[in-house]
Amino acid sequence: MNRDKKYPLLVKPLKQSGIYQEVLAKEADWQYLNFNARLLKQGEVWKGFTGDNEYGIILLSGNYSIKTNHGRWKTVNGRKSVFDGIAHTLYLPRNTEFELIAESEILDLALGWCEATEDFPARFKTPDEAAIEIRGGDNATRQINSLIEPGFGSQRLVSVEVYTPSGNWSSFPAHKHDERILDENGKVKEARLEETYFYKIDKPQGYAIQQIYTGDRRLDEIAVARENDVVLVPKGYHPVVAGHGYNVYYLNFLTGSDQSLACTNDPDHEWIYDSWSGKDARIPMVSAK
Template sequence: MSSESPLLVKPKKDTAIYHSITPETAQWNYLSFEARSMAKDDVWEHDTQDHELVIVLLSGNFRVSSPKGHWTTTNGRTNVFNGIAHTLYLPRNTEFTLTALSQTLDIAYGWCKADKDFKPKFVTPEETPVVIFGGDNATRQFNDLVPPGFGCQSIVVREVYTPSGNWSSFPAHKHDERILADDGTVLEPIQEETYFYKFQKPEAYAIQQVYTKDGSLDEIVRPRHNDVVMIPRGFHPVVAEHGFHCYYLNFLAGTDQCLANTTDPDHEWIYGSWSSKDNRLPLVTAKMNKH
């Protein structure tokens, strides 16, 4: 197991922007990601320019003002294990000001280039689709923050809750070559992805493998609280350490706004093997935001 993998990014200390991943630093083509911690009344001013951008509220409350609209959170979760995210999509060429309204504010945001115009969209916890997916000890919870068909160019955002000891992103899948059906349907896109992890206790961790069938990429990493794992290509399953629930936030960007993928053929049979769902799920609900 490698803790030195270039795919595992540790958070920066003593800085407001504690993660910053760009196509230049990641050596890929589409996706950028940052995580930012703010104190009350701190202000972030930004212009999306030729990018679409999605802001995900991890904890706290904020207000966003722009010529394209104004949005305020009043029931932001206190941490990712105590509610569902508020999500704000902002199209290209949007100047905005984000102000922290709580004593501490934790946000993550991703962006990618766009050449089309879309409407801004603010999604509350109550409006967020929740899916319990998988089965047996591969059951997990999806909160689809920016799902396929959202009304944007290529960005996709999902937060995933994996109960203690369960497998996630499993059966292993990939999205690194563009494959089309005869009718033009996307069977697999090219997408880059970030996994941003959070845990309830500092000693907790997950284990994630990133591999290709030809063996040119085969990394096993152990992400802890606030770590990011970058997925440039290949299959990428996850398992949560026994005793600790696992949260990760996925941003994806690439050739298509979809979640199509290709399963590792060695694991395809597992879809038909599940006999039950994990009754610990859902781990979070929108009702938890009403604290």
């Protein structure tokens, strides 16, 4: 991202219905990543065509049925909120026509998409298929659910959802993924990735605090993220802390040079990995139904 254009790192919701949050690559001065979130009422239909893009559709709450030229799927046990279970995930490749119907009173969906030049099979992933990782320790313990993980079967798109209990740190010790670095064997040590953080908080007045900074501090900003806010990570390190009293959820979409989560830690804080004495007993916060 060209920071001279001053596209905001914190993006507030657009409205209360329909597409209520959106970040487009062309507006953010990104190469690939687009994101939106939308609400549909029961019986409402969303028709679309992926064109030159690959899509990741994440169920935030509710139920839907969908028919495409690659198959049909239906959720029957969708979570009531992001704090009620693990997401259903639908991956759609290029040139997919689809018709999605809301099967619950309210359907809340998130969509991440990016341009692709390769085709992969459409895939519907149920909550019990999502790998759960308990990462960190002490008051930096958090839960990561892999939705579109490296090796999933997509060209560039990656997605995870993260649960951070009240007062805990997350995405910490801080890491970055803003340049492509290969090791001596040609393996990716760090990928160049664009990333969005889409927030849900378990109480309406809750919030999280996120820092985005580079090693030279030419970029060093603080974002206070509330319900349905998006924080953009164009480059640099990007730790998060959940406000005390508020459990925090964020959905990450990433895309860029590789279908990867390879990153580099902030060397100033790597020592913290060896300092933890245990895990926070509040984690895991959610599980598959």
